[in-house]
Amino acid sequence: MDTLRPADLAREHGISTQAVRNYEQDGFLPPARRTAAGYRIYTEVHAAALDAYLALVRAHGHAAAGRIMTAIHEGELETALLIIDHGHEQSLRDRDTLDAVRKAVRHLTEENAPEPISGTDSWTIGELAHHLRVTAATLRKWERAGILVPPRESGTGYRRYDANDRRDAELAHLLRRGGYPLDRIALVVHQIRAAGGTESLAAALADWRDRLTAQSLARLDAAGRLSHYLRLREG
Known part of the structure; x- marks a missing residue:
């Protein structure tokens, strides 16, 4: 699986590398592996997670999007789906x-x-x-x-x-x-x-x-991106 740097994820969405790190720290992205020197190593799974999170922000707002992603990463898929519902x-x-x-x-x-x-x-x-x-x-x-x-x-x-x-x-x-x-x-x-x-x-x-x-169109878009992330995560 190809590896990505924080800057790669940030550039794709026009955000800062610090924002990417903050999202990971807050549980909106899955934990990243580290190199021997302590640098974060991201993959296409992290890229899909970030894509899903930002789409959820547009669709449901920052608070709900954060709760959805943290619930998924804590193994509480039903909670995440309930928030979406x-x-x-x-x-x-x-x-x-x-x-x-x-x-x-x-x-x-x-x-x-x-x-x-x-x-x-x-x-x-x-x-x-x-x-x-x-x-x-x-x-x-x-x-x-x-x-x-x-x-x-x-x-x-x-x-x-x-x-x-x-x-x-x-x-x-x-x-x-x-x-x-x-x-x-x-x-x-x-x-x-x-x-x-x-x-x-x-x-x-x-x-x-x-x-x-x-908003309804944004929610359709977010659902597709979240589904993609879940498939990658399970694979």
Whole structure:
């Protein structure tokens, strides 16, 4: 098997040799053999691992990509696959939410009235946080930003989130993951509530749709590169 230097791997991806060493130290690459002088010796297996890791970063983010690769190198393939599955699950949730908001936008445009939301039950802050997989502190932060305006129970003062509040929270969660600042998200949510102009909202949703498409393609690419690395590793 041909041997490679850290510089060879680094050059291929436009990163530094120190980054390659750091990835190995962090467990994102399998351990390299050393020469008698202590120099690292990499192979095509390491090159495939680096290729897979960087593709996973583009597809799932740095944190998830690191967890996936370290799980593989610790012999926990099922854990790695579970992390990947959660990523695909989140993409599906994003697409479902995006579709729901698009329908709301169409309704606002065609009828100039708020879209009716089914469901009459209300949720606690803990229930909504669990549903969105965020913390209650995040929901309170969104409230301070004017994104959420849940009514309070008389007597207890507890927040209660009805179906419209949950729609607003889903939209905020979607746009937040798309990198939008809180003040812009607040403006978008206010537009839906007031049935006002939807140009900004439509542009934001079109941009996020493009982001979702790019992410899905990146995940397909990462899956292929990771599969290639696993085959080489097992061989």
